[in-house]
Amino acid sequence: MLSPVKIWRRQKEIRLILGKKGKIISWTKILTPPPDFKKYAPYAVVLVDFGDGTKAFGQLVDYEDRDLATGKKVKAVLRKIRDSYSEGVIAYGIKFRPI
Amino acid sequence: MSSVIGYYTTKFGELWDKSLFDLVEEAIKGVLENSRLERRQIDAIFFGNMLAGVLENNLHSPSRIAEIIGTNIPIFRVEAACASGGMAFHLANNYLKANPGKTVMVLGGEKMTDYSPEETTEALMSASSGEEQEAGLTFPGLYAVMANYYLEKYGYDEENLAYIGYKNHLHGSLNDRAHFQKKVSVEDVLKSSYVACPLKVLDCSPISDGAAAVIISNDKKIVGRSEKQIQILASEVATDTISLKTRKSLGEILATKIAGDKAFKESKLNRKKINVAELHDCFSIAEILAMEDLGFWEKGEGGRVVKTLVSLYDSGSGLAVNTSGGLKAAGHPVGATGIKQIGEIFLQLTGQAGRRQVKKARCGLTQNVGGSGGTAVVSIFAV
Numbered sequence: 001m002l003s004p005v006k007i008w009r010r011q012k013e014i015r016l017i018l019g020k021k022g023k024i025i026s027w028t029k030i031l032t033p034p035p036d037f038k039k040y041a042p043y044a045v046v047l048v049d050f051g052d053g054t055k056a057f058g059q060l061v062d063y064e065d066r067d068l069a070t071g072k073k074v075k076a077v078l079r080k081i082r083d084s085y086s087e088g089v090i091a092y093g094i095k096f097r098p099i
Numbered sequence: 100m101s102s103v104i105g106y107y108t109t110k111f112g113e114l115w116d117k118s119l120f121d122l123v124e125e126a127i128k129g130v131l132e133n134s135r136l137e138r139r140q141i142d143a144i145f146f147g148n149m150l151a152g153v154l155e156n157n158l159h160s161p162s163r164i165a166e167i168i169g170t171n172i173p174i175f176r177v178e179a180a181c182a183s184g185g186m187a188f189h190l191a192n193n194y195l196k197a198n199p200g201k202t203v204m205v206l207g208g209e210k211m212t213d214y215s216p217e218e219t220t221e222a223l224m225s226a227s228s229g230e231e232q233e234a235g236l237t238f239p240g241l242y243a244v245m246a247n248y249y250l251e252k253y254g255y256d257e258e259n260l261a262y263i264g265y266k267n268h269l270h271g272s273l274n275d276r277a278h279f280q281k282k283v284s285v286e287d288v289l290k291s292s293y294v295a296c297p298l299k300v301l302d303c304s305p306i307s308d309g310a311a312a313v314i315i316s317n318d319k320k321i322v323g324r325s326e327k328q329i330q331i332l333a334s335e336v337a338t339d340t341i342s343l344k345t346r347k348s349l350g351e352i353l354a355t356k357i358a359g360d361k362a363f364k365e366s367k368l369n370r371k372k373i374n375v376a377e378l379h380d381c382f383s384i385a386e387i388l389a390m391e392d393l394g395f396w397e398k399g400e401g402g403r404v405v406k407t408l409v410s411l412y413d414s415g416s417g418l419a420v421n422t423s424g425g426l427k428a429a430g431h432p433v434g435a436t437g438i439k440q441i442g443e444i445f446l447q448l449t450g451q452a453g454r455r456q457v458k459k460a461r462c463g464l465t466q467n468v469g470g471s472g473g474t475a476v477v478s479i480f481a482v
Contacts, residue, residue, distance in 0.1 A: 010233070025248070025349070026245070026247050026248040026251075026349055027244065027247060028236075028243035028247060028296055028297075028298075030236070030237060030240050030295050031293050031294055031295065031296075032237065032294050032295070033217065033235055033237065034217055034220050034221035034235065034237060035215075035217045035218060035221055036235075037235040038217060040235065045234050045236050045240055045244070047343070047344055055344040055345070056230065057230055057234040057236060057344055059234055070247075070248075081233055091233075093233050
């Protein structure tokens with residue numbers, strides 16, 4: 001269960017990644033998701049190397065199949081991660097868009 | 100040095116009429132009977148379990164086990180994700196090193212099929228990083244990321260992975276305790292639907308219920324009296340980062356490599372001496388990586404060698420792998436898996452493996468992995 005406080009705490013890290021550009025170093029497409037992600041499936045998840053010694057996992061959005069490949073350049077964007085729980089806070093986080 | 104002197108496993112599978120502690124009770128009674136021991140001869144119990152707290156709101160299992168047995172001995176629950184069983188064994192072995200003349204039961208059990216695949220998938224993800232969870236990743240997804248990296252780096256495709264499912268289902272067909280006892284062809288594996296690309300249903304271990312137990316002892320009288328026994332030459336643990344992204348390489352499980360090197364050093368055995376190995380094939384790619392990381396195959400050649408089926412129980416190559424059917428076909432009731440692996444080596448080295456018996460098996464190895472490689476336990480045995 002993600003409490004509003006937990007969502008707020010995680011948002012401090014999101015700020016540091018937002019807007020960064022990098023390259024896909026590996027990927028997958030999920031067809032059996034956890035319950036909160038069921039309505040998005042199938043969805044692609046990519047591991048991105050920012051070239052500054054840091055990496056991040058995130059879903060790939062606004063893409064075509066040929067974009068789902070190692071070496072593809074992507075940019076970190078802010079997107080809704082999952083729907084709100086009873087507290088009414090929507091969790092936002094990092095996803096990646098091809099550039 | 101301590102010895103394994105008895106083993107019992109329940110059937111693994113979708114056991115709807117049995118609760119976690121029904122399975123645990125069956126394993127306790129079975130292992131005491133097989134090793135011809137009374138419950139009062141057990142000095143401590145180590146219990147490997149991952150999900151009872153998350154899925155069933157069911158913690159404090161040691162006290163529950165004490166109630167089943169009717170005992171007041173020390174009982175410890177051990178959690179290390181999918182390596183919970185192997186870790187319980189490792190700690191039990193260390194407990195014996197500190198306590199001469201004792202006999203310990205190592206139990207493992209998991210109840211997973213009371214929930215939907217999505218709920219169980221989410222519960223298992225409690226063993227991954229927050230970022231991985233927020234990306235909507237799953238364990239098949241994390242291993243798929245490793246698989247895609249490996250296939251691309253060494254120039255293989257999904258067919259290379261499919262031979263693991265074929266081999267382990269063939270072994271499972273010879274094990275009456277296995278979750279799946281049906282053979283599948285390489286084509287069946289390739290035609291099965293994707294779970295997380297490039298991994299398909301028949302590349303992935305199933306969600307299973309089950310419990311298993313071994314008895315280990317350094318009590319000379321008890322070991323001397325036991326009909327069947329194998330020696331524990333080494334049991335070593337290594338850890339690594341919980342996040343896959345912070346690992347040195349996506350093409351290896353470093354924790355396996357470190358634990359394996361330590362275990363071989365401790366056992367003073369050459370790798371070529373190992374005749375049977377139970378490896379953590381939660382996904383097809385994991386068995387290939389394990390063979391390389393343990394030094395049985397060169398890094399990168401696993402995708403090619405796997406197609407020669409040298410690891411089949413009757414290949415005569417000198418090293419058979421996952422004769423129980425592995426996690427793939429024998430099933431993967433998380434906490435029980437590491438114990439079943441040790442039990443399979445016990446059966447093989449004492450000539451009790453029936454139709455899947457490997458000829459002249461003298462030394463065996465088990466490798467149990469937690470998460471996407473954050474924990475690894477490697478143990479080595481001999482007769």
